[in-house]
Amino acid sequence: MRIREKMITATCRTENGIEWTSLKIKADGPEPAQHGALPLSIPDGSAAEILDKLVLPDDIAEHLKGDITVAMRTSELLMRTMEFPTADPQEIADMVGFQIDKASPFPADQLAIAHEVLHFSENSATVLMAAAKRECIDAIGDTFSRHGVHIHSIDASILGWMQLIREHGELAKTGCEILIVDDGMDFSLAVLSDGLPMAFRALHAQLDDMNVVDELAYEINYTLTMLDGEHVLETPEAIQFWSFNGVPEPLQAKLTAKTGLAIHCGELSALPPLSEGIIQRALKTESHIELIPREWIDHENRVMLRKKFTLISSAIAAVWIFVLLIFFGIYKTRDLKLAGVQGRANAIAPAANQALQNRKKLKALKVYTDRSDSALECLREVTSQLPSGDIEFVSYNYSKGKGATLRGTAANDDLVNDFFVKLTKSTLFERLKDQSVNTKTTKGVRRAVFSVTLVLPAEEEDK
Template sequence: MGGIGIREIFGLPRRRFTAVTRRGAGFEWTTVAGRSGKTERVAQGFACGADVEIPAGSPAPCNPPDAAVHAGIPSASLLLRVLDLPDVPDDEIKGMVELQADKISPFPLETMVISHEILERRGGRCRALLAAAREDTVAAFIEQLKGAGFEALRVDVDALGWARVIHEAGAAPAEGRHAALILSDGVPELIIFQDGCPVLFRTIVEADGLEGEGFAEEIANVAGYALLGVEVDRGPATASFRIWHSGALPAGLAERL
């Protein structure tokens, strides 16, 4: 069956732009540009507000060449759910997403910002990512950006950027199931792909603040339950696993996964 691939759905404009995401006490920014059909990094740095105390070992603050940015809000601040819907016109998709948000949101919809991203259209079905956040959470994030000298042209989901990186690295196979565990400066994240398209985004908040063996055990437990849940929902499939990290792996993590 034919379908629209994740590369087209996740495709960012092939031009110069600056992306920003929350990292520790400030914001990490990267300026990229489209060259020869690929996205290449032009510059990179770290910025924060003047009243923020920079932790020891953090990069020296510097401003990006572009103040207007695409900002990635941390997944821990969001309610994320992958939905499998009929392939209908976009306005109908929007209504279906809002209906699902009303069912799963713990807060009244009038206090929420709700959006969605179409991940894939295939065989008469549409796979979409529902993203919802409280209005005050998004407003606070935008104010923090302003304090660091940024103007947000667009606010996206941080995890979608990771999904794009993983896909373009060829780590999410076109057939079968793949789990990607992301260990960054923030809360660990798990993205599970099915046939090259994400089917689950999970922020592992239970591991926040844990260290060593306790961290590894919590990560392994959450990842195991998540994979089991996907198998129950979508059936058994050949699975692979990869950890994305910088520096040494936490003690005992590789052995548990």
């Protein structure tokens, strides 16, 4: 079966605008990714505003094609990892809803909740849970829909960076690791165990403020203490610090002194754009965080169903119109042929009527000139068929072209029946009808009274 081509696009905020990566997937594999970016007009002091607070370019829909995935900031998300004593998907979903409801300061009906299974075992699962306020999700959707762009998926930007850093070979597969990412839009702390994210924290300080060290040290210590009560973690040996502008050496030295951990710095500019990491996550066939509200999916399905219905209805209507055109064409062709025949018939009608009148006259003339079935000839034939014995005619009525009616008497019924048999064999008459034989006594004498109609052969009509 031929695989339908598909286009997917991931888009993310940057300090100065918006960037995206588009990937076309064909039957023989994906094409090379296409990157793009547009600047945004951002008022002073609003660089950190999320997508729902921004005015997108009018032509943004020309660049964002296919299934659209948007990345959200860590500060807009509640994310944590837990191990559940079940591998059943439905039970996991129920437990995620319960745990998010416990941890979130907002009611569950005001949240969009999703989860991602990081690891399965026979009877348990390690699950990353995420939640975001619905009003934030709806505002992002409204921002894009105003420009004709419909979002199909919502992911977390920190997970996109982790995907790129892992692809770069900088994340350990074993042990405990602390990851800090500052991309100008998000300042995030993540703790990983054996390559799996255990906890995320959104930081609010700036790297140019040395007080950030105190906040970082506090958040690292608090997060590790919290995780010790839920997971068995090894002691981390270093902190991976990724940013675009580098980490000042005094800040590194102070952070090392505060935490006792070595600092390994990485350049985000050496990695592909964040949107490519989000694309790589969108290509995962297994479960991944999907913060898109269910009603958005239902709405999109209804739109697609409506499009399919419209397409099918249009196809059916086109077929019906085509069939009607064929029938109309056949009808018009036959109508034209009939009109031609009628015209020719009208043209020869006077001559045909004259020929018909002449034919009738000829037929009448033949009837009155043909003596082969005349009254005398019929009478001669009748008398020639009389049997020997006492039989006589009382009346004889002849009708030209039709036949004769004969009445008479005989000494007995046998004579009459013999007479009828002979008449039946006559070649002059086609058949006999209305035969009747009765016995009548007159003045003491009994005689058989009979009547019969002799039918002449009908003349064949001329074709």
